[in-house]
Amino acid sequence: MEKGIETKGEESDLVINLGTEKRLREKLWNINFILLLQGQLVSIFGNTVYDIALRFWILDKTGSTALMGLFMAATVLPEVFISPFAGAFIDRHDRKKILVITDAISGLAIVLIGIAAMTGALKIWMILLVGIIVGICSCFFNPTIDSSIPDIVPKSKLLKANSTFSLMTTGNDIAGYAFGSFLVQIIGAPIVFLFNGISFLFSAATECFIKIPKIEISLEDSSFWEDMKAGINFVKNAKGLKYLYVTISFLNFSASMSMTLTLPWFKMNNQLGISQYGIAMAINTFGMFLGFTSLSILELKKENKFYAFIWSGITTAITMIIFSITLNFHLIAVLFFINGFSIAITNSLIQSSMQNSVPSNMRSKAFAFSRTLSSALMPLGMVIAGVLGERININIVIFADYAMYLVLFIYLSFLSNVKEIINI
Secondary structure (H helix, E strand, C coil), rough: CCCHHHHHHHHHHHHHHHHHHHHCCCCCCHCCCCCCCHHHHHHHHHHHEEEEEEEHHHHHCCCCCCHHHHHHHHHHHHHHHHHHHHHHHCCCHHHHHHHHHHHHHHHHHHHHHHHHHCCCCHHHHHHHHHHHHHHHHHHHHHHHHHHHHHHHHHHHHHHHHHHHHHHHHHHHHHHHHHHHHHHHHHHCCCHHHHHHHHHHHHHHHCCCCCCCCCCCCCCCCCHHHHHHHHHHCCCCCCCHHHHHHHHHHHHHHEEEEEEEHHHHHHHHCCCCCCHHCCCCCCHHHHHHHHHHHHHEEEEEEEHHHHHHHHHHHHHHHHHHHHHHHCCCCHHHHHHHHHHHHHHHHHHHHHHHHHHHHHCHHHHHHHHHHHHHHHHHHHHHHHHHHHHHHCCCCCHHHHHHHHHHHHHHHHCCCHHHHHHHCCCC
C-alpha cells in the first residue's frame, strides 16, 4: 500500500515538473529573447541618431545633397548583391558568432569615424567606406536575427515576438528622430558618431550571452554553392512562400513609389503643405506603432490570420486610393492612421508565416532572398515614380499604384496555398 502511494506521488511530481517545463517553453519573455531585443534597441536608437548626425555633417561640410544620396546608396547596394550569399553562409555557421562579430565590426568602424571627426581628419571617402562596411554587416546581421527568433521563442508566441520587435523598432525610430536633431545641436555630430559606435559594441557584448540553437547541417554532403542552390530551389518550389515574396516585393515597390510622391503632392497643393506632411507621416507611424502593439498583446487565432492578412492588405490599398482623390487634411490624417495600422498587421503576419513555414536550415537564405528583392525594387520604384510624376498627375500615379496592390490582395484571397502558409 505504501508502495502504491509512493508511485502515485512520483507520478504527481512528474506531471507538475512536465507542466512547469511546458510553461517555461511557452514563455515569450525568456532571457534569450530579452537579450536579443535589448541589444537591437540600443543599436537601432544609436543608428537613427547617427543617421541624422551624418546628414547634418555632410550638409554642413559640403552642402551637397548628392553626396548624401550617394552615402544612402552605398549602405543599400550591398544588401542587393551580397544578401543571397550571406543567407547560405549564415545557415552554415554559428548564428550567435555572426551577430557578435558583425555588431563589433560596425561598432569599431563607426568609433573610428567619431575619432576622425573629433580630430578634424574625417573625409567623405571614409564615410562612404564605413557606410559600405556597415551595409555589408547588416546583410549578415538582419537575416540572422530573422532566422533566430523562431528558435528562441515558442511557435505559439512567434507572431507576438515579431510584433514586439517591430513595435520596439518603430518606437525606437520615433525616439531617435525626436532626439536626434536635439543631440546633434547640443553635443555635436562627432560625439554622436562615438555614441553610435559604442552602442554597437554594447550590443555585441550582450549578444555573447544569447543561446541560439545551432542549425543541423551536414557540411560534408554539400558545398557552399550547392547549399545556396538548394535554398533557391526551396523558395522556387514552395508555392505559398513564392506568393509571400511577391507580396513583400510589391509592398516595398508600392511604398517606395508613394513615399517618393507623397511629399511633392503635399507641397504642390495649398490645402496641404509641408507642415501637414510632417504631421501626416507622424500619424502614419503612430498607426503602425499601435498595430504592432495590438499584435504584441492580443492572441490572434490561427484560423483568423489569413483573413486579417487579406483585409489589412486591402485596407492599405483603399486608404491610399482615397488619399489620391482628396485634399481634405482631416480625412487624410484618418486614412494615414488606418494605413499605418494595416501595414503593421500585414508585415507581422508575413514575417511570422515565413519563419513558421521555412525549416531552420533554409530560414536565413529565405530571408536573405526576401531582403534582396525588397532592396532591389525600392530604388526602382523611386525612379519610376519620379519619371511618371513629371509626366502624369501625381495623384493618378498613386491611384494606379495602389489599384494594382488592391488587385493583388483580391487575387491572394482566392489562393488556398497562401491561406495555408499564413494560418500555420
